[in-house]
Amino acid sequence: xxxxxxxxxxxxxxxxxxxxxxxxxxxxxxxxxxxxxxxxxxxxxxxxxxxxxxxxxxxxxxxxxxxxxxxxxxxxxxxxxxxxxxxxxxxxxxxxxxxxxxxxxxxxxxxxxxx
Amino acid sequence: xxxxxxxxxxxxxxxxxxxxxxxxxxxxxxxxxxxxxxxxxxxxxxxxxxxxxxxxxxxxxxxxxxxxxxxxxxxxxxxxxxxxxxxxxxxxxxxxxxxxxxxxxxxxxxxxxxx
Numbered sequence: 001x002x003x004x005x006x007x008x009x010x011x012x013x014x015x016x017x018x019x020x021x022x023x024x025x026x027x028x029x030x031x032x033x034x035x036x037x038x039x040x041x042x043x044x045x046x047x048x049x050x051x052x053x054x055x056x057x058x059x060x061x062x063x064x065x066x067x068x069x070x071x072x073x074x075x076x077x078x079x080x081x082x083x084x085x086x087x088x089x090x091x092x093x094x095x096x097x098x099x100x101x102x103x104x105x106x107x108x109x110x111x112x113x114x115x
Numbered sequence: 116x117x118x119x120x121x122x123x124x125x126x127x128x129x130x131x132x133x134x135x136x137x138x139x140x141x142x143x144x145x146x147x148x149x150x151x152x153x154x155x156x157x158x159x160x161x162x163x164x165x166x167x168x169x170x171x172x173x174x175x176x177x178x179x180x181x182x183x184x185x186x187x188x189x190x191x192x193x194x195x196x197x198x199x200x201x202x203x204x205x206x207x208x209x210x211x212x213x214x215x216x217x218x219x220x221x222x223x224x225x226x227x228x229x230x
Binding site: 034036041042043044045046049090102103104105106107108 | 119148150155156157158160163173205207218219220221222223224
């Protein structure tokens with residue numbers, strides 16, 4: 001079965017420092033991987049995706065993610081964190097066994113960026 | 116502004132009552148989904164729909180009913196609400212397979228409290 005894990009409940013980083021939010025996945029075939037962000041009292045917003053191609057994927061708001069097939073990881077990164085990046089981040093994987101449209105979400109990682 | 120709209124934003128209901136959460140999208144996306152978000156569980160899929168009149172169960176369907184008579188609407192009904200159904204509910208939609216964008220678009224959520 002497809003699954004995704006976010007090993008950290010919370011990540012704390014100082015403004016201006018680089019940030020990493022970790023994600024590992026388990027899929028039976030080629031992974032379709034996503035990152036979403038949720039701000040307070042809002043729905044999830046799509047940040048970026050990996051379908052195929054370059055292992056470094058660039059997304060919205062200066063975020064990027066690195067796909068590592070050997071480590072089955074898809075970590076979210078940003079070179080310089082902003083206080084406004086504080087939010088809940090979800091890693092997700094498409095379930096290809098059901099025609100590809102069911103998405104499985106991780107439990108989420110709360111990012112706190114301190115000024 | 117086109118998008119995906121959920122109503123109501125907040126709802127308090129009593130145990131045993133029937134309640135319906137509404138979801139409306141303006142993009143004519145084929146796929147629609149209902150998730151619930153709970154602390155410690157992340158997002159869990161309740162039901163999804165591939166097209167009008169086609170629905171299927173997700174991970175946690177018990178106690179819920181859905182319908183999709185029109186492409187743009189995907190209401191979720193709690194037949195007899197229980198306290199364990201207190202949660203934040205998110206509706207999402209997605210384009211057809213083959214589109215360049217495989218991500219989901221989420222509504223702003225409905226916070227449901229069952230007392």
